[in-house]
Amino acid sequence: MTLSETYNTPSTTGRTYDEADLQKKARDHLWMHFSRQSVMENGGGVPIIARGEGHHIWDTKGKKYFDALSGLFVVNAGHGRRRLAEVAARQAEELAFFPIWSYAHPAAIELADRLADYAPGDLNRVFFSTGGGEAVETAFKLAKQYFKLQGKPGKHKVISRAVAYHGTPQGALAITGIPAMKAMFEPLTPGGFRVPNTNFYRAPEHGDDLEAFGVWAADRIEEMIQFEGPETVAAVFLEPVQNSGGCFPPPPGYFTRVREICDRYDVLLVSDEVICAFGRIGEMFACNAYGFVPDMITCAKGMTSGYSPIGATIISDRVYEPFKHGQTYFAHGYTFAGHPVSAAVALANLDIFEEERLNENVRANSPLFRQTLEKLKDLPIVGDVRGDGYFFGIELVKDKVTKETFDDDESERLLRGFLSKALFDAGLYCRADDRGDPVIQLAPPLTVGAAEFTEIEEILRSVLTEAWTRL
DSSP states (O other), X not given: OOGGGOOOOOOOOOOOOOHHHHHHHHHHHOOOTTSXXXXXXXXXXXXXXXXXXXXXXXXXXXXXXXXXXXXXXXXXXXXXXXXXXXXXXHHHHHOSOOOOSSOOOHHHHHHHHHHHHXXXXXXXXXXXXXXXXXXXXXXXXXXXXXXXHTTOTTOOEEEEETTOXXXXXXXXXHHOOOHHHHGGGOSOOSOEEEEOOXXXXXXXXXXXXXXXXXXXXXXXXXXXXXXXXXXXXXXXXXXXXXXXXXXXXXXXXXXXXXXXXXXXXXXXXXXXXXXXXXXXXXXXXXXXXXXXXXXXXXXXXXXTTTXXXXXXXXXXXXXXXXXXXXXXXXXXXXXXXXXXXXXXXXXHHHHHHHHTTHHHHHHHHHHHHHHHHHGGGGSTTEEXXXXXXXXXXXXXXXXXXXXXXXXXXXXXXXXXXXXXXXXXXXXXXXXXXXXXXXXXXXXXXXXXXXXXXXXXXXXXXXXXXXXXXXX
16 A cells, blocks of 8 residues: 555535536636636636545546645645544534733643654744744844844845745735836835746756756855845745745755855845745755754645644744843734644644654655656756655756757747646646746645656656647
C-alpha cells in the first residue's frame, strides 16, 4: 500500500447537483477571487468542484481530476481525511468559538506549543491569524512596533524580491513585488522596496555559477539597505522558495549571506512560509531545510491541510522581549485567530504528518519528481524546470536556445486561451500563470509518489505538445 492509498474513503451521500441552477446562482451572485467575472457574465460557466479524496477531486458532473496543486498549495495531507472532519466536529461540540483576546483555550495553547517545538532557534512565540496575508500583515506591523520600542522609530521600511507575492492586505500588498497587482490600489502603505529574486534561469549576473549568483542576489539586499539607510529599514521578507514567477529555489549559501547582512544592519529577517511550511519542501519549516534561523516565520495553508482556516506568525524571543514588560502590548488581532476548531484540526493534521512520515516521503521522492518533470525538457516549449520538495515550476519559452519568452498577447492566448482549460479538460488541475514569465506550477499532496509523477508528466506532455502546434 502506498501513501496515496491510506485514506479513509469518505461516506457518499448520493447527493446530486442541478448544474444549470448552480451556474445561474454563481453567475448572479458569486464574486470569485483573482478571476475574470466576464467568463461567467458571458455564459461560459465556472468549474464547480464538489468532492475530494486523496489526490483527486470531482466536479458536480462527476468528472475526476488529479489535484496537482493541492487546492492552492494547501491540502498537503490530501482530500477526504475523515479523521480531520471528526476532530472538527468534536471540537465544535465542546467549544465552537472563543477569542484569544486576553483569554485562551486549550487547542490554541497546545498548537502554539507544537509550532514552537518545530520552529528553529529561539522562535518560541506564536501569534495566530486566519490566513497567510494576515500573518504577513502581522509581521510587518510587529517589525515596526518592535523598532519603535527599541528607540529606533525611523526603521519602518521593508525589502522583498521582484515578482514575489506576499498577500493582499494593504501592508502585505506593499511588500508584494508584482506591480500589476498593486497599481489599481495605490497609494499603498509606504515603505516597500524590491531587490532581484533568485531566478537563475534568467540570471542577469553569474549565469554560469549558481553559488556566485546567490551571493550576488543576496548582496543586492545589502545594497538596498545601504541606499535607503540602515536606520530606516526594519525587515526583509523572503519566501524560502519564491512562488510567484515559478518556484525559484535559493542558491547554495544565499540565506547564510542574507542572515549575515540582516545581523550587520539590525534588520529583521522574515521567512514567509505560507506555502513552503508543513512539508512542501520536506520539513515542517523550510528554513530548517535551508539552514537559516529567521526572526519571524509566517505560515498558514498546510497547517490544517485546508480543513479549516488558520495562519500564524512565529516570533523570536528577541522580538518578543520588549512586550514582556509593563503596559506594553501589540495592538493587533483578529476575531477568528486561533479558532478552537481550526487549532484542533491543525493538531490532528500535524499528527498525520508525523504518523505517516509525510516530510520523509517528500524528501525521499523529490529527486524523482524533478527527474520525471525534466523529461519534458525535450519539448521545444519547455525552457526550465525548477523548484524543490513537492513544489515545481515549468517555464515555457518560444525559443529554447535564446530563452525568448512570449509577449503579453501570446502569453494570454497560450495560458488563458488554451493551457488552463486544456489541462483541466485532460484531468489535471494545476496552475498556468504569467506572474513574471509563463509557467506551469505543480504542488501535489505530499502523499503521492512515482506513479503519480508519471501521470502528471504524461498529461503535461500531451497538452504541451498540442500547445506548441498552436503557436
